[in-house]
Amino acid sequence: xxxxxxxxxxxxxxxxxxxxxxxxxxxxxxxxxxxxxxxxxxxxxxxxxxxxxxxxxxxxxxxxxxxxxxxxxxxxxxxxxxx
Numbered sequence: 776x777x778x779x780x781x782x783x784x785x786x787x788x789x790x791x792x793x794x795x796x797x798x799x800x801x802x803x804x805x806x807x808x809x810x811x812x813x814x815x816x817x818x819x820x821x822x823x824x825x826x827x828x829x830x831x832x833x834x835x836x837x838x839x840x841x842x843x844x845x846x847x848x849x850x851x852x853x854x855x856x857x858x
Contacts, residue, residue, distance in 0.1 A: 776815035778858070779830025785837045786830055789854045791822040798823035808848070826857065834858070 778784040789805060789812065792798040798814040802825045805812045811828040831837035837856040845853050 776813075776817070776824070776826070779828065783830030783832050785832070785834050785856055785858050787827045787837055787841060787854045788857045789825040789827075791817065791820075791824045793822060795823045798825050801825050810844075831856075 779786055790798065790801050792801075795814065795816075802812045802814050805825070812825050813828055814823050814825055816822075817824050831840065834856045841853055841856070844850070
């Protein structure tokens, strides 16, 4: 899937699912919570991944966002930084 932008190539991945319906469900839940996401089919894996629409300039910036939002929202599972 494409980077959010050339200047912000890092994104946050919330999940990977074989069933697109499961990925769509998570994406809709995140969108409803104010975190815009998109579902992409990961090349060569058959997995449907849920990633943020917005990108981050660095992996560290993306991780800081995860730590902040995870703490604020009480996430028990943390998403991953991807590029």
